Amino acid sequence: xxxxxxxxVIDDDPLIRLVVSGSxxxxxxxxxxxxxxxxxxxxxxxxxxxxxxxDVTMPSxxxxxxxxxxxxxxxQGEHLPILMMTGLDDMESINRAYEIGATDFIHKPLNLPLxxxxxxxxxxxxxxxxxxxxxxxxxxxxxYFDSLTELPNRAFxxxxxxxxxxxxxxxxxxxxxxxxxxxxFKRINDTLGHQIGDQVLQIAAERLNNSIRGSxxxxxxxxxxxxxxxxxxxxxEFTVLLSEIERDEDAAIVAExxxxxxxxxxxxxxxxxxxxxxxxxxxYPDDGEVAENLLKHADLAMYYAKRAGGDTHRYxxxxxxxxxxxxxxxxxxxxxxxxxxxxELHYQPxxxxxxxxxxxxxxxxxxxxNELGSVSPAEFIPLAxxxxxxxxxxxxxxxxxxxxxxxxxxxxxxxxxxxVNVSAVQFLHRGFPGxxxxxxxxxxxxxxxxxxxxxxxxxxxxxxxxxxxxxxxxQIGVQLAIDDFGTGYSSLSRLKNFPIDRLKVxxxxxxxxxxxxxxxxxxSAIIAMAGNMNMKVTAEGVESKFQMDFxxxxxxxxxxxxLLCKPLPAKQLEEFLNSQS
Ligand SMILES: Nc1nc2c(ncn2[C@@H]2O[C@@H]3COP(=O)(O)O[C@H]4[C@@H](O)[C@H](n5cnc6c(=O)[nH]c(N)nc65)O[C@@H]4COP(=O)(O)O[C@H]3[C@H]2O)c(=O)[nH]1
Numbered sequence: 041x042x043x044x045x046x047x048x049v050i051d052d053d054p055l056i057r058l059v060v061s062g063s064x065x066x067x068x069x070x071x072x073x074x075x076x077x078x079x080x081x082x083x084x085x086x087x088x089x090x091x092x093x094x095d096v097t098m099p100s101x102x103x104x105x106x107x108x109x110x111x112x113x114x115x116q117g118e119h120l121p122i123l124m125m126t127g128l129d130d131m132e133s134i135n136r137a138y139e140i141g142a143t144d145f146i147h148k149p150l151n152l153p154l155x156x157x158x159x160x161x162x163x164x165x166x167x168x169x170x171x172x173x174x175x176x177x178x179x180x181x182x183x184y185f186d187s188l189t190e191l192p193n194r195a196f197x198x199x200x201x202x203x204x205x206x207x208x209x210x211x212x213x214x215x216x217x218x219x220x221x222x223x224x225f226k227r228i229n230d231t232l233g234h235q236i237g238d239q240v241l242q243i244a245a246e247r248l249n250n251s252i253r254g255s256x257x258x259x260x261x262x263x264x265x266x267x268x269x270x271x272x273x274x275x276x277e278f279t280v281l282l283s284e285i286e287r288d289e290d291a292a293i294v295a296e297x298x299x300x301x302x303x304x305x306x307x308x309x310x311x312x313x314x315x316x317x318x319x320x321x322x323x324y325p326d327d328g329e330v331a332e333n334l335l336k337h338a339d340l341a342m343y344y345a346k347r348a349g350g351d352t353h354r355y356x357x358x359x360x361x362x363x364x365x366x367x368x369x370x371x372x373x374x375x376x377x378x379x380x381x382x383x384e385l386h387y388q389p390x391x392x393x394x395x396x397x398x399x400x401x402x403x404x405x406x407x408x409x410n411e412l413g414s415v416s417p418a419e420f421i422p423l424a425x426x427x428x429x430x431x432x433x434x435x436x437x438x439x440x441x442x443x444x445x446x447x448x449x450x451x452x453x454x455x456x457x458x459x460v461n462v463s464a465v466q467f468l469h470r471g472f473p474g475x476x477x478x479x480x481x482x483x484x485x486x487x488x489x490x491x492x493x494x495x496x497x498x499x500x501x502x503x504x505x506x507x508x509x510x511x512x513x514x515q516i517g518v519q520l521a522i523d524d525f526g527t528g529y530s531s532l533s534r535l536k537n538f539p540i541d542r543l544k545v546x547x548x549x550x551x552x553x554x555x556x557x558x559x560x561x562x563x564s565a566i567i568a569m570a571g572n573m574n575m576k577v578t579a580e581g582v583e584s585k586f587q588m589d590f591x592x593x594x595x596x597x598x599x600x601x602x603l604l605c606k607p608l609p610a611k612q613l614e615e616f617l618n619s620q621s
Contacts, residue, residue: 067156077107316351400457487517547581
């Protein structure tokens with residue numbers, strides 16, 4: 041036992057103090073003497089102690105029981121070994137001593153030679169108990185808290201939510217679960233690395249905490265309110281529980297406060313990041329009567345907020361479940377579409393307005409499934425992007441299109457270009473340029489024949505990374521086009537830094553040419569500016585002669601649309617091209 045181990049001996053009898061202290065000092069312990077309960081408490085507060093020896097009867101002040109109870113109330117005294125000194129047959133005192141929190145007792149007259157051993161034994165068992173307690177606390181922390189943000193985790197949240205649902209049921213009140221997901225977090229992680237990703241999550245957790253501070257949602261749980269009013273479920277998913285709301289709308293007020301706080305830019309070194317948040321809301325009892333369903337429905341509502349473009353909130357509705365079932369069904373079938381040979385490419389010709397010949401083709405994906413019938417790419421491409429299936433599907437499209445065009449070129453059909461749509465997810469996936477190079481090698485197609493149609497959204501993330509990929513693609517020798525131009529975020533001045541060969545004006549402008557003179561003006565301006573930047577322009581969705589003439593008059597390089605030809609399967613497209621020559 042170390043000399044620094046200190047024991048407070050509290051007894052009003054100076055003789056007992058003397059002999060007890062002497063015996064304990066001889067056992068190597070450091071002794072502090074106190075002549076009353078009050079003095080003992082004061083000394084404990086001032087110096088602390090590893091154990092206390094305490095006389096039961098001290099007539100002049102507070103007695104041993106009160107002193108023991110007072111010691112136990114102190115944070116430091118909760119697990120303090122307290123040895124009480126009682127009369128030999130005083131069963132009542134012994135029982136009371138245990139009830140009040142004494143660790144053990146010794147009776148008078150004291151057996152002094154044994155006293156040192158007794159106290160050392162007590163200290164030893166107490167330190168083992170302390171260690172057990174600490175490991176229990178650590179285990180609890182690990183099981184119920186997330187180590188990165190120190191927020192409660194999914195297990196904690198679900199248990200707590202169950203309790204709160206039971207309470208809401210008893211009290212006939214409403215509660216609300218908010219399910220949060222950071223928009224574009226995966227991209228931050230992928231492009232800037234996990235360390236930055238982790239920092240973003242920590243900052244988000246802190247902002248969340250600040251957003252809900254002051255709410256009393258967790259007051260009754262016996263854990264500090266700010267620690268548990270929200271949880272991190274994993275990844276970039278967080279939840280907030282509002283355990284009592286009056287009206288459904290109250291949840292949206294909280295959601296909006298959170299959304300705005302989280303949308304503030306985050307500065308990390310030289311990076312300025314904006315992470316917006318999508319929030320789904322489910323309200324008890326309407327949206328679910330058990331915790332798991334409420335959480336599931338809030339998650340589903342979050343997914344709809346995300347699909348609406350993110351940075352917003354959505355309330356759960358029953359229709360969402362139906363749509364989710366369809367989505368799940370679609371996803372299951374889509375996973376096996378390639379191996380079941382359900383995918384096919386159609387090709388739509390593009391007309392060169394200067395030479396009046398069909399110069400290029402756009403490959404458009406079609407999916408026909410026995411159970412689902414034909415599914416529109418507008419429906420399954422976003423699903424493929426969300427599930428990551430677009431990586432294998434996109435590779436299939438690229439290979440199939442290159443193979444087919446090479447076959448046509450070998451047959452002497454004079455094609456100068458095949459345009460293939462590339463999703464943002466696919467473009468930003470590591471190794472995309474390598475894949476393009478590999479497919480060109482495998483199929484033997486000359487690189488300049490292949491044009492990759494990128495979306496504006498692919499270009500707005502990490503500018504440096506995007507520039508590297510574009511440069512590598514240009515080194516391979518392929519052409520680069522921006523699809524659906526005019527509707528997205530890019531301005532032409534931003535695009536001028538990128539090595540882009542062509543803009544495809546969005547169908548929306550072409551559709552309104554007859555009705556809205558503004559759209560005509562915008563289209564003319566895009567064509568003029570693109571010309572200045574050495575980019576060609578293709579107009580999509582041309583359906584009428586008026587649109588065609590208008591576009592030709594403003595020197596649009598190429599047009600594509602139902603007026604000329606619908607997207608056709610390979611065989612029919614070949615017949616169409618042959619009929620034109
Ligand atoms: N109203 C009208 N529509 C016309 C006309 N001419 C062509 N279209 C349609 O307009 C869409 C043009 O393709 P997009 O803007 O790239 O838009 C495409 C593209 O974003 C995506 N997509 C299609 N195939 C692929 C693919 O292989 N990979 C990826 N990542 N996306 C694809 O799905 C979208 C929709 O494809 P589709 O349904 O094939 O729809 C095609 C095409 O069939 C017209 O005169 N009038």
